[in-house]
Amino acid sequence: MIDVDRLLGTTTVTSLRPSYEGANIGTIIGFKHVNYLVEQAILDHFRAAGAPAGRMYEDYGVGFDVVELDSRLQTALIVDDVVEAEVTPKGADDTGIRFAVALHVERDGAPKKAVTSKARVALRADERGSARRPLPDALRPLVIDRITATGQAVPAIDPAIHMAGKDGDAVIAALTEGRNAYGWKYRIPYFYCHFFERMQMSGYLRQMEEVVDLFLADRGLAIKQLLDERNWIPAVTRSHVRILGETLMEEELYTIYSVSDVFKDLLYTSTMDCYVVRDGVLVHTATGSITHAYGTVDNGCDGQLVTFDERVQRALHGAATA
The missing domain is CATH 3.10.129.10 (Hotdog Thioesterase)
Structure with a gap:
């Protein structure tokens, strides 16, 4: 009982x-x-x-x-x-x-x-x-x-973005246009879901983890590259994910990742927003943020934070890296 x-x-x-x-x-x-x-x-x-x-x-x-x-x-x-x-x-x-x-x-x-x-x-x-x-x-x-964002403020979607008839690349282009952002489309597999159909919190955490990896590689800051060159790894100080609506098994999820703030050459915060397109309408299903630093690691667990150099700063702000 x-x-x-x-x-x-x-x-x-x-x-x-x-x-x-x-x-x-x-x-x-x-x-x-x-x-x-x-x-x-x-x-x-x-x-x-x-x-x-x-x-x-x-x-x-x-x-x-x-x-x-x-x-x-x-x-x-x-x-x-x-x-x-x-x-x-x-x-x-x-x-x-x-x-x-x-x-x-x-x-x-x-x-x-x-x-x-x-x-x-x-x-x-x-x-x-x-x-x-x-x-x-x-x-x-x-x-x-049904899971919705009832009683909570939901980030607004630009009403000018109309998705009917657009392919995946066009949806991503519309969602990232004019922003310091990276977009990714992913078909939601059954092992991201539970109760037969809907994506669970662990699936969104996986999306957040992977889109960070893809973004950094796209900006010339691939994880392995910085490990090999400098022994630097990303270190998370805060993560936040909020489900706004239900994403269903085998839907195409559009995840948009954007750097929102860089603080004192030590931390940067990025936002993550997840969308699906249903009947030509863009539906915002999750939002979140993650704050990273960079650190060096020795002996498996001991390490210290490092300051961002010009290369990292340029990449985080959307400029090309050498």
Whole structure:
């Protein structure tokens, strides 16, 4: 039985380990897998309240969807870390259940806060799911028919952009025209989705990870090139993804990535916006941002941040690199 009071009002603590897959450079865990830990901690919070995601779907026909993650990375997570995750409910309304999540690791014999995250979970009714049991009355107002950005400010789409009859290259050209931006079209595979049809949060995190890689290569700052030349790697200090609507399996997703700010030669922030074209209409399905620095890494995990030189500055601002 679901303990709604515990789900919506009690902090839980769980121990997790990062996935080995996330250690791509040395032993440091990348931002995508850091966010996976946040999602896993919230799933454990639901389990502790008697509401595991599988049973919610099987018994009540309700899907668990993380629809927003805003994570700040303060200390690098290492592949062998034991992560203590603290999940605190922060209220609920028709946009979902909000949580604050803190990830702690041990450093020099003492606990240290490594990540703080704000998250939101939507409970989405699913026509394929069965409803073998009545949903608890306290949760019924939180179940939605479709994931939308209801009650939130949605970035505006230029009404002059009309997509009917345009091919993929033309859509990207329209979305990037006059901007310091990079565009990418990708057919959404089934393994980015869940509950039979819709893209889940991990799929958007994958999009963000890959579009950064493609952008940097396009600007002459390919990851391997800077590793070989300078021992530089990108280091994420913050990532934010918000789902605005549903992207469906096998749709063509247009991901637009644009540098929005460069701060003191140390950090740069970029935006990510995701779109699909349905019946000739451009639909904005997700938005987000990511803040990067560059750092050097020695002995697998130890390193320090570096300042951007002219080459990096020119590339980030859209100028050609030598």
